[in-house]
Amino acid sequence: xxxxxxxxxQWGDEGKGKVVDLLAERAQVVVRFSGxxxxxxxxxxxxxxxxxxxxxxxIFSPEATCIIGNGVVINPSKLIEEIDQLNKCGVSTSRLVxxxxxHLVMPYHLLLDALEEERRAGGALGxxxxxxxxxxxxxVARLGIRAGELLDKEALKERLHFIVDYKNIILTKVYRTSxxxxxxxxxxxxxxxxxxxxxxxETTVILAEALSCGQAILLEGAQGALLDPxxxxxxxxxxxxxxxxxxxxxxGIGPTRIDSVLGVFKAYCTRVGxxxxxxxxxxxxxxxxxxxxxxxxxxxxxxxxxxxxDAVAAHFSxxxxxFTGVALTRLDVLDxxxxxxxxxxxxxxxxxxxxxxxxxxxxxxxxxxxEEMDGWLTDISHIRKYDxxxxxxxxxxxxxxxLISCPVSLVCVGxxxxxxxxxRPVW
Ligand code: IMP
Numbered sequence: 001x002x003x004x005x006x007x008x009x010q011w012g013d014e015g016k017g018k019v020v021d022l023l024a025e026r027a028q029v030v031v032r033f034s035g036x037x038x039x040x041x042x043x044x045x046x047x048x049x050x051x052x053x054x055x056x057x058x059i060f061s062p063e064a065t066c067i068i069g070n071g072v073v074i075n076p077s078k079l080i081e082e083i084d085q086l087n088k089c090g091v092s093t094s095r096l097v098x099x100x101x102x103h104l105v106m107p108y109h110l111l112l113d114a115l116e117e118e119r120r121a122g123g124a125l126g127x128x129x130x131x132x133x134x135x136x137x138x139x140v141a142r143l144g145i146r147a148g149e150l151l152d153k154e155a156l157k158e159r160l161h162f163i164v165d166y167k168n169i170i171l172t173k174v175y176r177t178s179x180x181x182x183x184x185x186x187x188x189x190x191x192x193x194x195x196x197x198x199x200x201x202e203t204t205v206i207l208a209e210a211l212s213c214g215q216a217i218l219l220e221g222a223q224g225a226l227l228d229p230x231x232x233x234x235x236x237x238x239x240x241x242x243x244x245x246x247x248x249x250x251x252g253i254g255p256t257r258i259d260s261v262l263g264v265f266k267a268y269c270t271r272v273g274x275x276x277x278x279x280x281x282x283x284x285x286x287x288x289x290x291x292x293x294x295x296x297x298x299x300x301x302x303x304x305x306x307x308x309x310d311a312v313a314a315h316f317s318x319x320x321x322x323f324t325g326v327a328l329t330r331l332d333v334l335d336x337x338x339x340x341x342x343x344x345x346x347x348x349x350x351x352x353x354x355x356x357x358x359x360x361x362x363x364x365x366x367x368x369x370x371e372e373m374d375g376w377l378t379d380i381s382h383i384r385k386y387d388x389x390x391x392x393x394x395x396x397x398x399x400x401x402x403l404i405s406c407p408v409s410l411v412c413v414g415x416x417x418x419x420x421x422x423x424r425p426v427w
Contacts (some may be wrong), residue, residue, distance in 0.1 A: 002259050004427045005247035006327075007222030009263035009317040011244070011271040013297070013304060015329030016264045017041030020057040020220050022410075022417055023262075023426065028215035029065045029207065030058025032239040033244055033250030034134065035222030036073040036105055038128040040298025043413045049092055051298050052077045056220050059091060064208075064218075069201050070101035071240060071250020072222075073135040074147060075110075076192035084089060098196060099203040099252075100148030103302065104189075107171045108167040109134040115175045124274030128299050136239035138163075147200050148195030192419045204252040210231050211257060216427075219247035220341045225317040226271075233360050236275025244321045259426050262409065263323035265314060265400075268329040270304040272297045276363040279307035279343045292417075293333040308341040311403035316356035317406050325426055327410035328397060337375040340396060343368035344403065373399065378417055381414040 006023065008014045021043045024030050037053035044050075045060055052059070054074055056066040068074060083093045096248050109131030116133075127133060133326045138144040143163055149156050161182045165309055168179035223242040226232045231243065240246070244261040248254060268289055271277045280286070286306045289295065296302035317323075335338060345354045346366035357363050376390035383389055389397075389411075411421040 007221035012224040024058035027218040039222035075105035325408040329412040345369040
């Protein structure tokens with residue numbers, strides 16, 4: 001038996017897509033366990049370049065069963081689009097399974113996400129406007145509709161009318177906008193149900209069977225630790241947990257079954273949307289990183305905020321995830337920088353701290369304390385062996401290992417699958 005959880009360790013967009021694409025070849029089952037189509041996982045492999053939002057990245061592995069777990073919220077129209085796109089490119093989705101417990105993103109979720117962002121005006125969270133927050137809110141408010149309900153049209157009709165009546169009160173009375181038609185929505189979701197029915201299953205039995213046969217299972221996260229509703233920069237967070245612990249809950253596996261936790265870090269930091277980011281660069285270096293790495297959101301196209309590696313945040317991420325290994329991505333982006341900075345502490349109200357504050361107002365006041373290192377000023381994108389990396393690059397990696405308190409297992413030096421250095425066995 002061997003189960004690995006792969007999660008984002010910063011603010012999302014760390015390059016999990018590439019890492020999962022690589023590791024999925026070793027798995028018999030891949031489960032996406034949180035988030036929704038707010039996530040955007042870019043994969044470049046022999047099939048082409050893909051931007052997956054809901055389908056697990058493991059779909060490119062010809063053997064793996066790919067499960068959209070109960071912890072994901074699914075916009076059926078986006079999922080169908082993604083399935084069609086994959087099929088058009090010759091990628092089979094016959095091994096795709098949708099947990100009947102996964103909640104659905106409904107049209108009122110999209111509407112309420114946008115209306116609430118507009119209501120917050122200058123204080124907007126900068127969500128992806130994919131309805132993710134309202135969908136997860138309904139899940140815990142017990143007002144959600146789950147994938148399995150698409151299979152029972154009569155029951156769906158009744159639930160949908162009950163919920164849409166309630167949502168229409170909020171839409172018309174709170175946001176003073178037009179109500180939605182439950183009948184139209186019902187017909188639309190019945191069509192989605194017919195299309196998705198072959199994929200919708202009880203998935204814990206599939207996982208139990210895989211575990212009992214000793215199969216390798218990869219639990220694929222979305223977003224990053226610092227967007228966690230509990231441990232991230234609340235309220236500037238997403239609405240489901242991107243942490244390794246959620247791998248158990250969002251897939252339906254007990255914690256005793258997990259063998260490894262791989263934290264994916266970029267060699268620098270990025271963030272998209274609002275909220276504090278102590279190492280953000282508002283200068284030429286920030287722009288250079290953004291343009292070199294094409295740091296624009298996969299889902300929304302928004303420019304990502306770029307900055308130096310924040311080791312205070314990284315160590316905190318290690319604490320709440322319990323990584324057994326680190327995948328360091330996009331190291332090649334730093335090839336052109338003569339010197340590099342790593343944030344090793346914060347100055348907060350005159351004191352030096354090395355812990356990541358829980359309050360965003362405190363984090364907003366934090367000034368980074370930097371350690372400076374030499375850059376390597378050479379192209380590393382063709383290197384495939386750790387000891388062939390320039391000594392400055394190795395020194396940078398080894399310093400990050402010390403600061404994160406976790407060994408680096410993988411180093412990515414380019415977007416292609418093979419542009420990877422396996423420093424030590426990941427799994
Ligand atoms: P939501 O998840 O759409 O509600 O957005 C909440 C916050 O999480 C916003 O700052 C988004 O930009 C951010 N976010 C959500 N998904 C991702 C992602 O996949 N990568 C990076 N940021 C994300």
